[in-house]
Amino acid sequence: METLKLEMFQTKYENQINVFSEFLEDLPDTNEPVWILGECYNVKTEKSELLSDVHSKLWFTYRKKFSPIGGTGPSSDTGWGCMLRCGQMILAQALVCQHLGREWRWVAEGPQPTEYQRILHCFLDRKDSCYSIHQMAQMGVGEGKSVGEWYGPNTVAQVLKKLALFDDWNSLAVYVSMDNTVVIEDIRKQCCQGAWPRSGAYGWGESQPSDRSWSGRGRAEEAGPAPYPCSQQARGWRPLLLLIPLRMGINNMNPVYIQALKECFKMPQSCGVLGGKPNLAYYFIGFIDDELIYLDPHTTQLAVDSETGTPVHDQSYHCQRSPHRMKITSLEPSVALVRPPQTSGFFCRSEEDFDGWCSQVQQELVRKRNLRLFELVEKHPPHWPPFVPPTKPDVQTTGAEFIESTDKLFESEEEFEILNV
Structure with a gap:
């Protein structure tokens, strides 16, 4: 009976089409700039560059026939x-920025960097891939989500936070804010507690992160001295993925x-925005005028497998x-009765x-x-734990086995949207 219900559910959503959707290539002839994850494009003169940027984003969709x-x-x-x-998409974008840089572009059938292939291996649909659907679904069990149950953005945020603890290669610090703060x-x-030692568990040589900053924008000299800089004893700054639950309206x-x-x-x-409503989520990567541009995961493809250390057919x-x-305006806020989640992302x-x-x-x-999306404060609030x-x-574990039944980290899915930073 459960299998039949799941098959009916899959059929219902496999070819989900949003009535507000239009194709990016049909953009109007406008002087309005297009923004894609911090990069600005002119539709009239930079359309090919714009599409190249969009097509370079890792696109994760429904898969079938995996173990x-x-x-x-x-x-x-x-x-x-x-x-x-x-x-997976918003995390993959952070990892691409970490190892390849924001300016990296994918070329179909062309040679790919070793780091790119290693990133892909992190997301393959197999139980031993760090951020696979297997790991994410099983880690969610410890937070009250059955395998096969739809997740909200809060659950996904906390699952990624836990799985990142087992990812020695990326050594990513995933921080989830509380109370819109x-x-x-x-x-x-x-971030200053130091990166964990890197390991060659996947069979490739170690990557060397690029020294290039974000095109010179947002530099420390513009922001002033850091109020809480890393200490001399710290081994460095761990790359940061910050998640901020938000409320952005009522109905x-x-x-x-x-x-x-x-x-x-x-x-x-x-790094983009996760948005949607129960049973329907999208990955938003930019905007033009009053419209958001997004990648849709609601396409079912055959699972791709690849042996450890070998290239993935990408x-x-x-x-x-x-x-x-x-x-x-088609986005709905995440509140008690409505529940459609929204998540924006940033990577440092x-x-x-x-x-x-x-x-x-x-x-x-x-x-x-006048109305802030969230609060940014210097000091830890004294009334907080x-x-x-x-x-x-x-422990020696892949991560999925490390499920603490007493470690309830989530706020209610009904309460928040999430901003991923």
């Missing part, structure tokens, strides 16, 4: 895995937040047809990037906007 999750679970995530796939002091504590998205949301896409640290991991557009590879992001938030979102940075457990 059953947990050995006896589903072998397809059609109908329930769209938010997990969007979570980003605490600078806490983030510095988490509909409040128009006063639209400009602030656009400003998030303009920031060079932007054609199906890039959306080579045009992505879609939808009106910003260095402490200087984080200083620059803080400076831009203060200038563009805090000082200029003490902040303890998560650390890698002293």
Whole structure:
């Protein structure tokens, strides 16, 4: 009976089409700039560059015929895995920026960097890939989500936060804010505790992160000295993925937040936005005028497998047809009865990037906007519990087995949208 219900659910959502969608290649002849994750394009003169940027984004969709999750679970995530796939996309964008740089572009059939292939291996649909659908679904079990159940953005954020603890190669610090408040002091504590030793578990040589910053934008000299710089004892700054749960209205998205949301896409640290409603999630990567541009995970493809250390056939991991557009006002807020989630993302590879992001938030979102998307504070609020940075457990495990039944980290899915930073 459960299998029949799941198959019916998969059929219902496999070819989901949003009534507000239009193709990117059908953009109007306009002078309005197009913003894609911190990069600005002119539609009339830079269309090919714009499409190249969009097609370079890793595109994760429903898959079928992968090994059953947990050995006896589903072998397809059609109908329930769209938010997990969007979570994979926003995380993959952070990893691409970390190892390849924001300016990197994918070329079909062309040679690819070793780091690119290693990133892809992190997301393959197999139980031993760090951020696979298997790992994410099983890690969610410890947070009250059954395998095959639709996830909201809060659940995805917390699952990624836990799985990142087992990812020695990327050594990513995933920080989830509380009560619409980003605490600078806490983030510095988490990012300055030092990167874990890198390992060659996947069979490739070690990557060397690029020294290039975000096109010179958001530099530390612009933001001023860091109020809580890394100590001399710290081994360096761990790359940061910051997640900020938000409320942006009650029954509909409040128009006063639209400009602030656009400003998030303009920031060079932007990794995109997760949005949608129960059973329907999208990955938003930019905007033009009053429309958002997004990648849609609601396409079912055959699972791709590749032996450890060998190249992945990557054609199906890039959306080579045009992505879609939808009106910003079509987004619905994440509140108690409505529940459609929304998540915006930013990635800071260095402490200087984080200083620059803080400076831009203060200038563009805090000082200029009457209604703030979130609060940015220097010190940990004294009435909050003490902040303890998560650390890698002293156990030998892939991550999916490390499920703490007493460690309930989530806020209710009904309460928040999430801004991914």
